[in-house]
Amino acid sequence: MIIGALLALGVGVELACCLGVLLRRSAIDRLHFAGAGTTLGPLLIGAAVLVEESVSSAGVNTILVVALLVVLGPVVTIATARLIRELEP
């Protein structure tokens, strides 16, 4: 039950972010949706996997994947935002 809810929430958030990237026109608006997609969705989906796996080899790998996405995603988002600010008039 809780796994299904977490999966549905995580996948729904990711799909909403993908649609947001498609529907927005400017690069900085698209970056907001991309930034949300690299933090919120991975946390929910990772939690769904961890409920099933708990502390196992797969669980540790899941924690690593989610941590990498959540930590490194904003770093790339900030670098992209700086680039957009430099290049756009």
Place this chain on the structure above:
Amino acid sequence: MNAYLWAATVLLLGLVPLLVVCVRAPPLDALPAVELAGSVTALVLLLLAEGFQRSVYFVVPLALAVMSFVGAFVYVRLLARLR
């Protein structure tokens, strides 16, 4: 099919709008789509690994999470030099 495989299949559909943006938008506008596509693909692989119950498959999304970060940074540097 279990819930993880269904979730991975539905999440794969999220790559379609990102592909449309990558094809149609200018490079700077398409860069956020490329970054999000890396995260979505890593999550799809994570869900597939859990869905197939093979712990060795979990290495693949781990490698992709690192490589998509490196790839996005390469694109950022490349676009900065091309201005």
